């Protein structure tokens with residue numbers, strides 16, 4: 001496929017000009033932010049005036065914004081305009097206390113839809129495609145975010161929403177779906193329902209592309225999804241606080257995600273010192289919205305760990321790429337002094353063909369110390385209740401995990417479909433130590 005662009009003039013802007021554009025947009029963002037109760041106080045506290053901002057490096061003079069700031073200023077503390085101008089809100093799935101809410105005016109919704117359209121276009125999606133959105137609709141941004149983006153691109157869109165696999169398959173086959181969006185953890189289950197119904201998505205659908213995101217997943221998981229569905233799976237990064245999907249997306253080369261830097265200012269900092277890390281090193285991603293009017297967010301600490309890939313991409317887009325998300329700093333757990341990210345466990349499990357797609361890590365405190373149990377579902381084709389055979393495989397997996405995380409967990413292989421399922425993002429860790 002030749003290189004082509006949704007907005008060639010922006011997507012291929014030479015970096016020097018892109019940085020100039022960012023600085024210009026940043027000045028406007030700061031002037032707007034000043035209108036909100038929250039940022040006017042932040043600026044006053046440090047004696048900062050938006051007109052003091054000259055180059056993108058000046059951003060370091062500003063403090064970070066955290067999820068706690070958004071929660072504490074819920075629901076309107078960061079609003080820069082009249083409530084009459086708001087046309088939508090979304091919020092994160094906070095389980096206790098206030099969630100972080102995001103408010104959008106008409107411009108913000110158009111800008112967001114445009115970024116999702118740009119992202120989908122970069123994968124090769126065109127208006128002739130038929131797009132099925134298997135993501136939850138409602139407050140979760142993956143539903144409406146992709147819906148409006150795909151409509152802007154001109155695709156016929158099927159707002160199937162999450163779950164109900166039999167209906168997903170029927171819609172996919174009846175309407176000839178060519179591309180679809182889902183959290184990666186759902187696709188293994190959808191595939192199982194295809195097989196239960198005597199169907200093979202490789203032969204019995206017209207799928208060409210899947211967009212997978214909203215939760216951390218490994219390259220091994222992507223490979224599995226591609227094999228199960230016989231099509232390409234593109235990594236999609238987004239978060240509610242930054243609109244939702246359409247912040248970062250892989251292009252047709254599937255060479256990690258371009259962050260749309262004309263609309264998001266990207267920093268990677270050391271999560272401890274909060275100083276920038278040298279380019280290419282892993283740290284916490286910090287993002288500033290450059291194109292949001294109703295509720296700009298400055299230097300937002302995403303908690304997501306990644307690194308910048310500065311080398312130009314073959315596609316010709318000048319927006320830099322970020323590496324697959326390694327995990328969230330708050331997903332990391334410590335067991336017997338070892339720092340572990342769930343994705344490290346996933347990478348090992350997904351390399352083993354006998355293991356299916358779902359797993360659960362349970363941490364417990366016992367009088368003998370903390371324990372870690374890794375339960376993994378067996379693949380239906382390899383299902384066995386031959387105990388010695390299972391035991392050998394469990395030992396092998398425990399050894400491989402211990403090489404990776406430097407701690408030997410208990411491993412239990414369980415029958416296909418036996419672990420609890422969620423409709424949205426998968427829950428991979430149950431930490432019972434926290435009381």
Ligand code: AMP
Pocket residue numbers: 092093141212213214215216217235236237238239240241244302304325328
């Ligand atoms: P939400 O605001 O509920 O959409 O959640 C946003 C969070 O989901 C991000 O901060 C990431 O931790 C995670 N996330 C979103 N997209 C990806 C992705 N492609 N890979 C890994 N994690 C992701």
Ligand code: ZN
Pocket residue numbers: 251252253258313314315316317
């Ligand atoms: Zn590219």
